[in-house]
Amino acid sequence: MEDYPESQKHLARPYRKAVLKALLGLTFVGGLLFFTLNINKQNYPLAFAELVMAMYAMAVYRAVRNTQHLERWILAYTLPFFTTMMFSLVSPHATASVFAWVLSIPILAHLLMGRRLGLIISAFYMACAALIFYFKYRHSAEMMQPLPIANISVMSLTVLAFSHIYEITREQSETRLLKIAQTDSLTGLANRVRLNAVFEQERARCLRHGTPMSVLLLDLDHFKQVNDRFGHEAGDLALKQVSKILRQTLRATDLPTRLGGEEFVVLLTDTAADKALQVADKLRLAIEASPALYQDQPILLTVSGGIAQFGTDGHDLRSLISRADQSLYQAKDDGRNRILVAGTAPAHCPG
């Protein structure tokens, strides 16, 4: 589970909303201005289009304030906006300077829609603008000179390339920061923040498809003695060793996380409690069989655990962890090195 698309979408929303609101404000004011200018020039179709866009900008501004569907509103506004721009380029009354607006397309499209969709939308509208330019000025000897054409083309491609590169690097830094924010620095496992985010996604999937999901809470036994006897560095090494076993043993669709201290939570997707117990026992035996080596000394490790199943034992992460925690403490009381399923009699005896 290495993707961060949902978190990234949430992270991009506030700044995309700010860019959209600025665009809406500017097009409202600009629309009214160009409406007046076009009325004075008796260019009524374009004046009417500018007025409609200004009113539409106002309506969208009100709609996006509390929307849950920002991406849809971005498309619902920018596509008519860019199309109106093309309409202005076609207008016989418009001067060649109107083509300068085309340079705003790649910037706005990338800022508002990200690198992939931004590139597609920019390429489409810039190609339309190039065709309009050609058909409008193909008989104009002045405009069809190689120098102005090369100038316009290179400038347009430069703005497109820089907008795209900017968005790629911005998304990459965002992914890097998200990864750092959602990773436990000692073990490299996911942390509580990521656990919460993935749980919410998986919960929706479980409710939609009716698939099971279990939460396994693991706690190292007598870990204080490891620190006291071998030192804190050895304790850290033991935590890394357990993390390595979790990563190696679990399926790619499961999420092993470190909650803090010597406590781990594993989110087992598409897994009911009885199957989760089998997985947990496999982990428990692997941990027992692989002592951490600190300065050539083996540190024997065992874990106790509790399992709770989504739906049966709770519908949110907090209650599931709390139910698993009750079983974990029961497992500790029963002698440690065992896993118990919530609401059942002791399900495993070490041996």
Ligand SMILES: Nc1nc2c(ncn2[C@@H]2O[C@H](COP(=O)(O)OP(=O)(O)OP(=O)(O)O)[C@@H](O)[C@H]2O)c(=O)[nH]1
């Ligand atoms: N080395 C190391 N130790 C940690 C870390 N986080 C917590 N600990 C130690 O983990 C120990 C946990 O001790 P306890 O809560 O008493 O649990 P325990 O000794 O494992 O006993 P039981 O859970 O009852 O089996 C404490 O000594 C903490 O200092 C860490 O990041 N690194």
